[in-house]
Amino acid sequence: xxxxxxxxxxxxxxxxxxxxxxxxxxxxxxxxxxxxxxxxxxxxxxxxxxxxxxxxxxxxxxxxxxxxxxxxxxxxxxxxxxxxxxxxxxxxxxxxxxxxxxxxxxxxxxxxxxxxxxxxxxxxxxxxxxxxxxxxxxxxxxxxxxxxxxxxxxxxxxxxxxxxxxxxxxxxxxxxxxxxxxxxxxxxxxxxxxxxxxxxxxxxxxxxxxxxxxxxxxxxxxxxxxxxxxxxxxxxxxxxxxxxxxxxxxxxxxxxxxxxxxxxxxxxxxxxxxxxxxxxxxxxxxxxxxxxxxxxxxxxxxxxxxxxxxxxxxxxxxxxxxxxxxxxxxxxxxxxxxxxxxxxxxxxxxxxxxxxxxxxxxxxxxxxxxxxxxxxxxxxxxxxxxxxxxxxxxxxxxxxxxxxxxxxxxxxxxxxxxxxxxxxxxxxxxxxxxxxxxxxxxxxxxxxxxxxxxxxxxxxxxxxxxxxxxxxxxxxxxxxxxxxxxxxxxxxxxxxxxxxxxxxxxxxxxx
Amino acid sequence: xxxxxxxxxxxxxxxxxxxxxxxxxxxxxxxxxxxxxxxxxxxxxxxxxxxxxxxxxxxxxxxxxxxxxxxxxxxxxxxxxxxxxxxxxxxxxxxxxxxxxxxxxxxxxxxxxxxxxxxxxxxxxxxxxxxxxxxxxxxxxxxxxxxxxxxxxxxxxxxxxxxxxxxxxxxxxxxxxxxxxxxxxxxxxxxxxxxxxxxxxxxxxxxxxxxxxxxxxxxx
Numbered sequence: 001x002x003x004x005x006x007x008x009x010x011x012x013x014x015x016x017x018x019x020x021x022x023x024x025x026x027x028x029x030x031x032x033x034x035x036x037x038x039x040x041x042x043x044x045x046x047x048x049x050x051x052x053x054x055x056x057x058x059x060x061x062x063x064x065x066x067x068x069x070x071x072x073x074x075x076x077x078x079x080x081x082x083x084x085x086x087x088x089x090x091x092x093x094x095x096x097x098x099x100x101x102x103x104x105x106x107x108x109x110x111x112x113x114x115x116x117x118x119x120x121x122x123x124x125x126x127x128x129x130x131x132x133x134x135x136x137x138x139x140x141x142x143x144x145x146x147x148x149x150x151x152x153x154x155x156x157x158x159x160x161x162x163x164x165x166x167x168x169x170x171x172x173x174x175x176x177x178x179x180x181x182x183x184x185x186x187x188x189x190x191x192x193x194x195x196x197x198x199x200x201x202x203x204x205x206x207x208x209x210x211x212x213x214x215x216x217x218x219x220x221x222x223x224x225x226x227x228x229x230x231x232x233x234x235x236x237x238x239x240x241x242x243x244x245x246x247x248x249x250x251x252x253x254x255x256x257x258x259x260x261x262x263x264x265x266x267x268x269x270x271x272x273x274x275x276x277x278x279x280x281x282x283x284x285x286x287x288x289x290x291x292x293x294x295x296x297x298x299x300x301x302x303x304x305x306x307x308x309x310x311x312x313x314x315x316x317x318x319x320x321x322x323x324x325x326x327x328x329x330x331x332x333x334x335x336x337x338x339x340x341x342x343x344x345x346x347x348x349x350x351x352x353x354x355x356x357x358x359x360x361x362x363x364x365x366x367x368x369x370x371x372x373x374x375x376x377x378x379x380x381x382x383x384x385x386x387x388x389x390x391x392x393x394x395x396x397x398x399x400x401x402x403x404x405x406x407x408x409x410x411x412x413x414x415x416x417x418x419x420x421x422x423x424x425x426x427x428x429x430x431x432x433x434x435x436x437x438x439x440x441x442x443x444x445x446x447x448x449x450x451x452x453x454x455x456x457x458x459x460x461x462x463x464x465x466x467x468x469x470x471x472x473x474x475x476x477x478x479x480x481x482x483x484x485x486x487x488x489x490x491x492x493x494x495x496x497x498x499x500x501x502x503x504x505x506x507x508x509x510x511x
Numbered sequence: 512x513x514x515x516x517x518x519x520x521x522x523x524x525x526x527x528x529x530x531x532x533x534x535x536x537x538x539x540x541x542x543x544x545x546x547x548x549x550x551x552x553x554x555x556x557x558x559x560x561x562x563x564x565x566x567x568x569x570x571x572x573x574x575x576x577x578x579x580x581x582x583x584x585x586x587x588x589x590x591x592x593x594x595x596x597x598x599x600x601x602x603x604x605x606x607x608x609x610x611x612x613x614x615x616x617x618x619x620x621x622x623x624x625x626x627x628x629x630x631x632x633x634x635x636x637x638x639x640x641x642x643x644x645x646x647x648x649x650x651x652x653x654x655x656x657x658x659x660x661x662x663x664x665x666x667x668x669x670x671x672x673x674x675x676x677x678x679x680x681x682x683x684x685x686x687x688x689x690x691x692x693x694x695x696x697x698x699x700x701x702x703x704x705x706x707x708x709x710x711x712x713x714x715x716x717x718x719x720x721x722x723x724x725x726x727x728x729x730x731x
Contacts, residue, residue: 041597042597043597043598043601099634101631101632101633101634102634119716122716123716128716130582132713133713133714133716134713134714135714244714244716245714251714251716254713255601255602263598263601266598267566267584267598267599270595270598271566275592276592276594276595276598277592277594278593278594278597279594360714388602
């Protein structure tokens with residue numbers, strides 16, 4: 001293979017988070033010369049799936065960056081300061097943990113709705129054959145000390161004894177309203193809040209609010225959530241339900257969700273002949289002149305390469321060597337989000353029962369923990385042993401909330417504890433064996449347009465937008481990747497279909 | 512038409528399972544040639560270094576009821592950047608680590624790959640060590656640089672399958688892959704074992720497949 005420094009690269013892709021990996025996949029059948037680098041020693045970037053050791057190192061590396069929480073007495077705090085910690089690692093004294101590499105800890109766990117644009121793109125790009133998709137099962141709500149499964153269809157609503165006849169009628173009215181609602185009427189304009197909409201026009205009793213919010217997967221308080229956005233998301237949930245099987249609305253990819261998808265997308269790039277370099281970041285970029293329209297890129301090991309384009313997410317590009325962004329795009333400001341990831345000592349089987357005798361057994365359950373008093377909810381994503389993210393007999397709970405005050409980590413911990421208590425009737429004393437806690441800064445909504453962010457006047461240095469914090473994968477990632485794909489291919493993009501490939505010929509069938 | 516659908520779901524009775532196999536080893540030991548012999552029963556004396564990475568599939572029939580399909584990932588051409596292997600051995604069920612029996616240093620390289628696999632890959636990964644270019648030694652015994660007994664002893668100690676092979680004459684090539692197939696956990700509802708309970712198995716995402724899950728008309 002020729003040396004990296006010879007010739008000119010058509011594109012340098014920096015970082016292997018989902019957007020960059022999808023870009024590599026999209027370009028993988030062109031004859032472009034592409035190098036794909038990541039400063040980390042693992043694939044996936046912000047979407048990575050990590051072993052326990054890697055996850056602990058990931059937490060350690062972030063210590064002391066950003067805001068500081070008061071000490072969490074229940075933590076085995078390994079932070080540098082004794083009185084404050086933003087990131088923490090907890091290990092139970094009695095340990096039933098498996099080998100560190102028997103775990104895949106997903107940094108961005110997300111479900112994918114059946115009726116998304118994303119899934120058809122995976123199919124048309126042929127990479128779905130290398131992925132295993134599993135069912136996301138019931139949505140639950142934990143409210144006033146009680147854990148309740150949310151009915152997944154009309155029949156279940158009617159069969160639910162806890163609902164009065166009047167409640168059932170109101171819920172049917174809501175379903176009708178959502179399904180008959182014309183998208184175009186409401187698109188883009190700010191509506192009243194979800195709370196006002198439910199209580200006012202739809203006359204939904206307050207005790208059903210949390211269950212309805214759970215199906216929208218909106219993260220803020222119902223007072224702050226825009227009802228237009230919420231109704232569109234509720235519609236997505238309803239239309240997706242049953243598409244892949246009874247009671248099923250969404251799927252995840254086995255072995256780490258989006259991290260596995262990113263990985264498989266990178267493999268497509270490698271099969272297409274792109275060079276992959278882990279442990280190599282971008283140290284600096286020089287784009288002084290318009291001469292030949294080339295950018296000089298220095299990698300972290302000192303290697304200098306020339307390229308026509310360079311693209312990455314914010315964290316994958318060196319900030320100091322860049323001019324300010326040129327864009328008309330209104331990006332949502334990042335918002336602090338608190339997360340915890342806990343490994344549980346038992347399988348919590350009651351969360352993973354099939355909705356019907358013949359339907360698939362779900363591997364994921366979603367719980368909205370209603371905290372009342374106008375507070376943002378906590379979402380728990382419970383991943384079963386079948387996801388391949390943990391050894392048999394255990395499960396993983398991913399918890400998150402957009403509450404950003406110092407007690408957010410306590411809120412997450414008590415939410416997980418509530419669920420373990422509620423589930424312990426059927427299990428012998430489930431406990432947290434290991435957990436990590438961290439805060440991220442993420443936009444809460446997807447970018448409004450797919451306009452590209454570019455850093456220099458000659459449009460050679462591009463930045464892909466951060467994906468929003470969301471329990472469900474947002475289709476907008478396709479829009480920014482497509483815009484970038486078009487930018488790199490220029491007029492030649494007309495020769496190709498975005499993420500639409502023929503099956504690679506089976507060598508057994510040739511000749 | 513190729514029947515590479517969502518892997519699995521074969522119609523007739525019997526077991527069908529798909530496994531991911533990764534190929535590792537130093538440049539020019541014959542990794543791609545071994546795969547080419549196994550998959551297409553071809554050999555090319557002057558095969559150039561593989562550009563990019565190759566992805567091939569091949570089926571092994573163990574008995575009339577048992578078929579194993581390998582997804583084979585060849586790290587070809589990018590050995591020196593060492594960045595492809597982690598993406599390939601992630602969730603791999605089996606690995607073939609190749610060295611050249613006429614180059615002693617290639618066995619050292621193979622040993623370092625095996626160490627990395629034992630440290631980083633699935634705990635249950637099945638690893639086979641293949642000493643390639645047996646034909647060269649058959650023609651001229653002086654060219655042998657790695658005694659069979661040495662490599663065999665190492666393989667035994669490290670718990671590996673071991674074969675000396677020739678991609679050129681096809682010596683032991685089929686045997687190598689069949690031996691791996693026999694060691695794979697076919698009876699477990701393990702990863703990618705698609706004969707497993709369809710209710711916990713993977714979902715078929717193709718729109719035309721919904722509603723006919725398990726209908727079984729795939730000829731793969």
